[in-house]
Amino acid sequence: MDQSRTPLMTPVLIVGCIIILVSFAIRASFGVFQIPIADEFGWARAEFSLAIAIQNLAWGIGQPIFGAIAEKIGDRKAIIMGAVTYAIGLVLSSYAVTPGAHQVYEILVGFGIAGTGFGVILAVVGRASSDENRSMSLAIATAAGSAGQVFGAPLAEWMLGFMTWQSTFLVFAAAILAVLLMLPMMRAPVAASKAELEESMGEILLKAFKDPSYTFIFLGFFSCGYQLAFVTAHFPAMITEMCAAIDPSGTLAAVGISTTSALGAIAISLIGLANIAGTLLAGYLGKRYSKKYLLATVYLLRTIAAGTFIILPITPTSVIIFSIVMGSLWLATVPLTSGLVAHIYGLRYMGTLYGIVFFSHQLGSFLGVWLGGRMYDAFGDYTMVWWIGVGVGAFSAIVHLPIKERPLVGAAA
Numbered sequence: 001m002d003q004s005r006t007p008l009m010t011p012v013l014i015v016g017c018i019i020i021l022v023s024f025a026i027r028a029s030f031g032v033f034q035i036p037i038a039d040e041f042g043w044a045r046a047e048f049s050l051a052i053a054i055q056n057l058a059w060g061i062g063q064p065i066f067g068a069i070a071e072k073i074g075d076r077k078a079i080i081m082g083a084v085t086y087a088i089g090l091v092l093s094s095y096a097v098t099p100g101a102h103q104v105y106e107i108l109v110g111f112g113i114a115g116t117g118f119g120v121i122l123a124v125v126g127r128a129s130s131d132e133n134r135s136m137s138l139a140i141a142t143a144a145g146s147a148g149q150v151f152g153a154p155l156a157e158w159m160l161g162f163m164t165w166q167s168t169f170l171v172f173a174a175a176i177l178a179v180l181l182m183l184p185m186m187r188a189p190v191a192a193s194k195a196e197l198e199e200s201m202g203e204i205l206l207k208a209f210k211d212p213s214y215t216f217i218f219l220g221f222f223s224c225g226y227q228l229a230f231v232t233a234h235f236p237a238m239i240t241e242m243c244a245a246i247d248p249s250g251t252l253a254a255v256g257i258s259t260t261s262a263l264g265a266i267a268i269s270l271i272g273l274a275n276i277a278g279t280l281l282a283g284y285l286g287k288r289y290s291k292k293y294l295l296a297t298v299y300l301l302r303t304i305a306a307g308t309f310i311i312l313p314i315t316p317t318s319v320i321i322f323s324i325v326m327g328s329l330w331l332a333t334v335p336l337t338s339g340l341v342a343h344i345y346g347l348r349y350m351g352t353l354y355g356i357v358f359f360s361h362q363l364g365s366f367l368g369v370w371l372g373g374r375m376y377d378a379f380g381d382y383t384m385v386w387w388i389g390v391g392v393g394a395f396s397a398i399v400h401l402p403i404k405e406r407p408l409v410g411a412a413a
Helices: 011-026 030-041 045-074 077-094 099-116 117-128 135-159 165-185 194-198 201-210 212-242 260-286 291-311 316-329 333-343 350-379 382-397
Strands: none
Touching: 011 030, 011 077, 011 099, 011 117, 011 135, 030 045, 030 135, 030 165, 030 212, 030 260, 045 077, 045 099, 045 117, 045 212, 045 350, 077 099, 077 117, 077 165, 099 117, 099 165, 117 135, 117 333, 117 350, 135 165, 135 260, 135 333, 165 316, 201 333, 201 350, 212 260, 212 291, 212 333, 212 350, 212 382, 260 291, 260 316, 260 333, 291 316, 291 333, 291 382, 333 350, 350 382
């Protein structure tokens, strides 16, 4: 197969984008359910926060597992398993009436996201892309997750206006199963070099684990998960409670955003919208410049944006500005990180290797969501946990600098 003639937009990329879009639209909406569920059952904020945190941790644990499943028995089988698990978790969650039940069922939701998210889909897209198009293809697939975020939270907020949160979960379960109808179009070649095909998964994993650069990538992705999961899970509630009131005669009220609750949902949408452009730009730059320096820059800019936001008074204007700035940096790390893994360690076991790195991301996600709830209950606001996010962001900016961007495939273990 002459990959140099492979077009950018392929059926694999299109279907992969749709699957990620739907999967992430559902995932991005969970922060909207934070207050309704806590209010209905009279739970402390930490209870539902822990459920979302467990979801993120399960996603991280499931990512390398589904990556390995896809590489052993096939991508489409792994995606089917993921979508079914996702739907079962959502259905069971809709019937849960105790914190423990929600927390257990979110394990299934997390595994479902792993099977329909970046680890599996980006590996398929990467194999189906030419060397020239790979960075941009990964960026487009990642941006599809942002597109889901654009309407996921507002859609959930809108549905909660005329149906219960339980019914909303059931609708989402049907939606994730519906994407399976497009799987017949998703066929990707096993694009691997001769050296990659001659090496086993164990040999590649050993090389990666012995390579300090892989450790730096693993550690650096932690803050990405912390920041993104905290904002997704808690930012709507944070805006609802900490933002200054919306001027009833102002522009926001004129376009129908009259409450800080509505602004919280729109903020998540704005982050997703801005991230489409930011992720595509990262993909474009990723094939022209050093990925490690681009990643360090992204983390540095996130740190500056988050620090500035919490220092200044939280107003509707600052919320909108922060959402756009943070959104432009939101998932820009994903095509750069996955592309870096593919460049250094090859395409054959990209799903598994990226899945392990992504586990660090999800450890950060767990901590960001869980600490958000715990510290809110302890201090009555999110200021302390926000500053922790600023600190880990600065750490990630530094830890990417020593990475050596050189292919290891075919080198001696």
